Amino acid sequence: MGISISNISKSYKNVKALQDISFEVKPNELFGLIGPDGAGKTTLFRILTTLLFPDHGTATVAGFDVVGDYKEIRKNVGYMPGRFSLYQDLTVEENLNFFATIFGTTIDENYDLIKDIYVQIEPFKDRRAGKLSGGMKQKLALSCALIHKPKVLFLDEPTTGVDPVSRKEFWEMLKRLQQKGITILVSTPYMDEAALCDRVALIQDGRILQIDTPKAIVKHYPKPIYNVRSDNMYQLITNLKDYEFNHSVYPFGEFVHYTDSRTDFNPTELQHYLESKNLKNIEIHETDATIEDTFMELAK
Amino acid sequence: MRFPLSWEMNMQNNNVIQVEGLTKMFGDFTAVDAITFDVKKGEIFGFLGANGAGKTTAIKMLIGISNPTSGKATVAGFDVLTNPNDIKRNIGYMSQRFALYDDLTVKENITFFGGIYGLSRKRIKEKSEALIKELGLENVASQLVGSLPLGWKQKLSFSVALIHDPKIVFLDEPTGAVDPITRRQFWEMIYKAANQDTTVFVTTHYMDEAEYCDRVSIMVDGKIEALDTPMKLKEQFQAESMNDVFLKLARG
Numbered sequence: 001m002g003i004s005i006s007n008i009s010k011s012y013k014n015v016k017a018l019q020d021i022s023f024e025v026k027p028n029e030l031f032g033l034i035g036p037d038g039a040g041k042t043t044l045f046r047i048l049t050t051l052l053f054p055d056h057g058t059a060t061v062a063g064f065d066v067v068g069d070y071k072e073i074r075k076n077v078g079y080m081p082g083r084f085s086l087y088q089d090l091t092v093e094e095n096l097n098f099f100a101t102i103f104g105t106t107i108d109e110n111y112d113l114i115k116d117i118y119v120q121i122e123p124f125k126d127r128r129a130g131k132l133s134g135g136m137k138q139k140l141a142l143s144c145a146l147i148h149k150p151k152v153l154f155l156d157e158p159t160t161g162v163d164p165v166s167r168k169e170f171w172e173m174l175k176r177l178q179q180k181g182i183t184i185l186v187s188t189p190y191m192d193e194a195a196l197c198d199r200v201a202l203i204q205d206g207r208i209l210q211i212d213t214p215k216a217i218v219k220h221y222p223k224p225i226y227n228v229r230s231d232n233m234y235q236l237i238t239n240l241k242d243y244e245f246n247h248s249v250y251p252f253g254e255f256v257h258y259t260d261s262r263t264d265f266n267p268t269e270l271q272h273y274l275e276s277k278n279l280k281n282i283e284i285h286e287t288d289a290t291i292e293d294t295f296m297e298l299a300k
Numbered sequence: 301m302r303f304p305l306s307w308e309m310n311m312q313n314n315n316v317i318q319v320e321g322l323t324k325m326f327g328d329f330t331a332v333d334a335i336t337f338d339v340k341k342g343e344i345f346g347f348l349g350a351n352g353a354g355k356t357t358a359i360k361m362l363i364g365i366s367n368p369t370s371g372k373a374t375v376a377g378f379d380v381l382t383n384p385n386d387i388k389r390n391i392g393y394m395s396q397r398f399a400l401y402d403d404l405t406v407k408e409n410i411t412f413f414g415g416i417y418g419l420s421r422k423r424i425k426e427k428s429e430a431l432i433k434e435l436g437l438e439n440v441a442s443q444l445v446g447s448l449p450l451g452w453k454q455k456l457s458f459s460v461a462l463i464h465d466p467k468i469v470f471l472d473e474p475t476g477a478v479d480p481i482t483r484r485q486f487w488e489m490i491y492k493a494a495n496q497d498t499t500v501f502v503t504t505h506y507m508d509e510a511e512y513c514d515r516v517s518i519m520v521d522g523k524i525e526a527l528d529t530p531m532k533l534k535e536q537f538q539a540e541s542m543n544d545v546f547l548k549l550a551r552g
Contacts, residue, residue, distance in 0.1 A: 036479035037450050134351055160477055163350040164507050164543055165550045189477030192508065192543070204479060234495035237488060250480075251487050253511025253542075254530060292480045299481060 032197035078145035088130030103148035221289035321371035349519030392461035399457035402446030451482035
């Protein structure tokens, strides 16, 4: 029971939030929607979770139409919105009980599904949700989204603002949930998280830039990329941008990722050019494209 | 770890931040536990740590809004304990939460912050024109900041944090979920500022951004557990990326 999206568009006044979006999420797939703030990720999530009507197009979730069968969808999906949306004044246990009751079930009935996650916050079960740390809130929200044993799980930017340790733990939890047969659509602005998904859609300004496995996406990158480094980063970037043959120049940590507009590019020539600008300790070597390189090339 | 050889020697080394044994206790909880480090003029210094590691408490002491329990620190040449107000005049500060006023226009925000830092009207006008031109905001200068895309707001608030030509600018998780091109434009602005000898002190949760810094410190449970260039830290921890370095340290 996956997700099928056909030609979905949605506008708010004159902002085109989604423009003719189509893709499929296969049953039991861990699918990533990767894009920055304002790309349209949350709008798509709201349409798929029946909280918003599309202007055009159709979509089904777990086989149900997002408009006609909205009640069925609500019973069959779990949704963790980007903003913490549990009851701050209820305790951890009360929140979980509340969501179980709403869906006509009990904590005991589906405890197996949430056990791994819930045991980590159980020592604080009498604490009000509003008093939890960021990482604990996230675990509680995930528990609440899972307590009715949904077929499809929607997670809207679950790791935004979370430190690397909690992020890693969260992705390990998602992998375990996938093994339990749940289809997962997760959105994130962190490009490095794309590698953890089975397939990803890159999205910007309401349009899908590309859909594929993370490995295939970086393979599609059209040009050789070079890591360039020198003793003065600012001057290096400025000089590379002034170089008449550059195709793209992007800072990447200790290096600059450089691509050349020519097909017969010779790094030695670039080396000489940079030396003529008085840069020292110049290093130029070919490197592999990352998801971010692909994203920037497509978004250019 | 790199400790300063001696306090006096470092004063001559153009250190704009010097911290020795800085500690903050809340009751019997030690939030910041005797941290010692220095930051040089024009350096881009990454200050990392997991949630709750003590970063925010440490920064509050450095910008003069929280008194240390013990230890000492000078920032821009002023002691955090005795001259906190001089520090505030000589630093810039930008965070994701508090940056600009959404219901003031671009120009009004610049004028407001210029005024707060005591710039003359003439100077504010010059700065304002130069800044709007440099950021390419001519067409939106009279629009409310709230209506601008996040990436533009970030670039504008960084420029505003530099309006009084501070010696140091503190960036507290400055880059949110903006697109990767905008994020790089922002880092180019940081490189430019550092190239003009402004020290940049930055906290971030994006470990790939830590790789942009000249040196990086990582706090775990109130202590600085690692401090070096990203390249040397990766060597030291036999890690491929700063993310791996962080995970090795913070997971223990």
